[in-house]
Amino acid sequence: MVSFAEFHQRSIDPATRDAFWTEQARWVDWAQAPQQICDYSNPPFARWFADGRLNLCHNAVDRHLADRAEQAALIAVSTETETEKTYSYRELHTEVQRMAAVLQSFGVEKGDRVQIYMPMVAEAVFAMLACARLGAIHSVVFGGFAAVSLASRIEDAQPKVIVSADAGSRGGRVVPYKPLLDEALGLSAHKPQAVLLVNRGLAKMDLRAGRDHLWGDLRARYMDAQVPCTWVQSTDPSYILYTSGTTGKPKGVQRDTGGYTVALAASMPHIFGTQPGQTFFCTSDIGWVVGHSYIVYGPLIAGMATILYEGLPIRPDAGVWWSLVEKYRVTHMFSAPTAVRVLKKHDAAFLRQYDLSSLQALWLAGEPLDEPTAQWISEALQVPIIDNYWQTETGWPILTLCNGVQPQVSRFGSPGKAVYGYNVQLLDDKTGEELTEPDHKGVLAIEGPLPPGCMQTVWGDDARFVKTYWQSIPGKLVYSTFDWGIRDADGYYFILGRTDDVINVAGHRLGTREIEESIAAHPDIAEVAVVGVADNLKGQVAMAFAVVRDAGKVADAAAQARMEAEVMKLVDSQLGAVARPSRVVFVSALPKTRSGKLLRRALQAVAERRDPGDLTTMEDPTALAQVKQLLDA
Numbered sequence: 001m002v003s004f005a006e007f008h009q010r011s012i013d014p015a016t017r018d019a020f021w022t023e024q025a026r027w028v029d030w031a032q033a034p035q036q037i038c039d040y041s042n043p044p045f046a047r048w049f050a051d052g053r054l055n056l057c058h059n060a061v062d063r064h065l066a067d068r069a070e071q072a073a074l075i076a077v078s079t080e081t082e083t084e085k086t087y088s089y090r091e092l093h094t095e096v097q098r099m100a101a102v103l104q105s106f107g108v109e110k111g112d113r114v115q116i117y118m119p120m121v122a123e124a125v126f127a128m129l130a131c132a133r134l135g136a137i138h139s140v141v142f143g144g145f146a147a148v149s150l151a152s153r154i155e156d157a158q159p160k161v162i163v164s165a166d167a168g169s170r171g172g173r174v175v176p177y178k179p180l181l182d183e184a185l186g187l188s189a190h191k192p193q194a195v196l197l198v199n200r201g202l203a204k205m206d207l208r209a210g211r212d213h214l215w216g217d218l219r220a221r222y223m224d225a226q227v228p229c230t231w232v233q234s235t236d237p238s239y240i241l242y243t244s245g246t247t248g249k250p251k252g253v254q255r256d257t258g259g260y261t262v263a264l265a266a267s268m269p270h271i272f273g274t275q276p277g278q279t280f281f282c283t284s285d286i287g288w289v290v291g292h293s294y295i296v297y298g299p300l301i302a303g304m305a306t307i308l309y310e311g312l313p314i315r316p317d318a319g320v321w322w323s324l325v326e327k328y329r330v331t332h333m334f335s336a337p338t339a340v341r342v343l344k345k346h347d348a349a350f351l352r353q354y355d356l357s358s359l360q361a362l363w364l365a366g367e368p369l370d371e372p373t374a375q376w377i378s379e380a381l382q383v384p385i386i387d388n389y390w391q392t393e394t395g396w397p398i399l400t401l402c403n404g405v406q407p408q409v410s411r412f413g414s415p416g417k418a419v420y421g422y423n424v425q426l427l428d429d430k431t432g433e434e435l436t437e438p439d440h441k442g443v444l445a446i447e448g449p450l451p452p453g454c455m456q457t458v459w460g461d462d463a464r465f466v467k468t469y470w471q472s473i474p475g476k477l478v479y480s481t482f483d484w485g486i487r488d489a490d491g492y493y494f495i496l497g498r499t500d501d502v503i504n505v506a507g508h509r510l511g512t513r514e515i516e517e518s519i520a521a522h523p524d525i526a527e528v529a530v531v532g533v534a535d536n537l538k539g540q541v542a543m544a545f546a547v548v549r550d551a552g553k554v555a556d557a558a559a560q561a562r563m564e565a566e567v568m569k570l571v572d573s574q575l576g577a578v579a580r581p582s583r584v585v586f587v588s589a590l591p592k593t594r595s596g597k598l599l600r601r602a603l604q605a606v607a608e609r610r611d612p613g614d615l616t617t618m619e620d621p622t623a624l625a626q627v628k629q630l631l632d633a
């Protein structure tokens with residue numbers, strides 16, 4: 001067996017890199033196998049497998065028909081609607097073709113965008129795969145986002161068609177989607193040609209004649225549709241997924257087709273150690289990158305069954321996930337620390353009543369994994385708990401333990417070592433110098449080329465891609481993750497938080513600027529600052545500090561509570577409840593430097609009851625003192 005260190009070295013060394021990735025490309029079916037492996041002639045833009053031709057849907061569905069047509073492919077479980085349906089690869093193939101035919105009837109073809117704003121239902125997966133089949137570019141928008149978030153994504157991606165549904169459901173409460181979509185379409189300057197709606201019978205829908213169509217009606221017309229896969233160039237985009245940054249405008253992370261398919265296909269054996277025919281259960285949402293890679297594409301490319309779960313982890317009770325592990329003989333499970341912290345509030349007996357002997361390991365990602373959480377779930381499950389660190393931008397793990405290459409010991413608090421393909425470095429943020437000695441804190445950066453599967457660019461904005469990600473470290477063209485990290489003497493990394501104003505609430509990444517812009521839209525708010533504050537359950541929560549135009553409007557506790565509720569409602573309606581601040585504190589001034597720069601770090605420190613550090617540049621020390629006093633009250 002080759003050691004992981006050698007495996008990793010081969011994957012990044014320019015002398016061996018092409019040979020390494022040629023081998024990995026064999027996990028994938030190509031219409032035309034690539035001869036060009038890594039073209040990095042125009043850094044930082046990497047073109048992987050550039051002359052190869054393939055189709056992502058073929059790799060996820062069609063190629064399994066020969067060997068496993070009757071095997072389970074997609075298991076859609078909803079504890080919200082109490083439904084459970086298993087689609088074999090043959091059935092999935094049929095449904096995807098029906099969906100592809102419907103999209104084609106609206107004129108969707110290669111390169112067109114299709115926005116998918118859907119709850120966790122099988123049709124959302126059909127729509128993603130149907131786009132991939134046609135070479136169309138999907139852009140899934142998380143169902144928890146509201147009208148303004150959705151509208152900005154529609155304007156940016158300019159979809160020809162939007163696929164949506166009447167409603168989602170959360171904790172037994174129906175969450176209508178159609179009114180939000182209509183509102184977003186009212187706000188957006190771009191209008192799609194058609195809206196395709198899945199009617200789940202949960203909420204009434206007003207249909208706009210000529211624009212809105214029901215999936216149920218159209219599906220019936222295309223029952224026997226046969227839509228061949230459109231072969232695309234490896235570098236043709238497969239999808240756009242928006243993510244938050246430090247500006248209010250979300251970035252469209254654009255992914256290619258060939259690099260992504262290879263990266264996912266190779267990650268299944270090397271990182272997860274999977275076999276075709278096994279069952280993968282990833283509890284994320286299709287609106288997030290983890291859902292794209294490890295609910296939909298990764299497990300299907302690997303010929304596994306994948307569970308799509310709509311519902312809470314504790315409803316009807318805290319045993320529901322484990323009942324699915326038993327029922328479907330789940331071998332690989334993937335979740336987030338927040339979900340485990342939710343489960344941890346309940347008795348571990350909920351887990352133990354089920355036969356979990358099929359389960360090989362649990363992977364956790366999206367936010368730091370704290371020791372009590374790791375310990376609790378490890379004792380309860382008695383399987384390895386494997387932390388892994390990555391970003392929407394990369395599409396698959398940057399740091400973890402590649403136990404499929406060589407089993408490795410995990411180290412508490414560390415997501416592991418640099419994954420093959422990633423030339424990870426720690427850099428001094430001021431000088432750009434590489435920190436080669438162990439235990440030095442630096443910015444976690446990746447030397448180009450980024451490996452296959454990572455973002456190609458920001459959709460429609462190459463300059464933003466270069467400026468945002470590659471020019472933040474002085475004197476170096478290197479990709480910044482915007483996370484602080486350290487590395488120990490054995491190559492294990494530890495993540496120490498973000499270097500920018502992005503916060504992480506329950507594994508969901510949010511930009512504080514987006515929330516600030518939303519709150520600032522309230523006519524009574526003059527100024528606002530939002531910071532992330534440590535939280536036992538969600539990792540971080542957003543806390544807002546606002547200055548009102550007329551102090552009389554927040555004169556007493558009752559008025560403040562009213563204003564706070566109004567602000568929260570505004571954020572809910574614009575961005576969605578995920579972005580709602582946990583608290584809105586009304587202050588008379590925000591702490592700023594003499595040059596007028598907001599002292600976010602100081603605000604955050606005070607909110608977390610920490611020492612705010614050096615405040616010599618502060619304009620008015622009473623501002624921070626007031627924040628402290630209000631929080632202590």
Ligand code: AMP
Pocket residue numbers: 243289364365366367368369387388389390391392393415481482483495497498504507508509
């Ligand atoms: P997202 O793009 O939404 O997946 O968010 C990516 C960010 O989440 C990273 O830049 C980190 O700040 C954080 N993150 C993801 N996974 C981990 C992990 N395993 N440990 C610590 N932080 C993580």
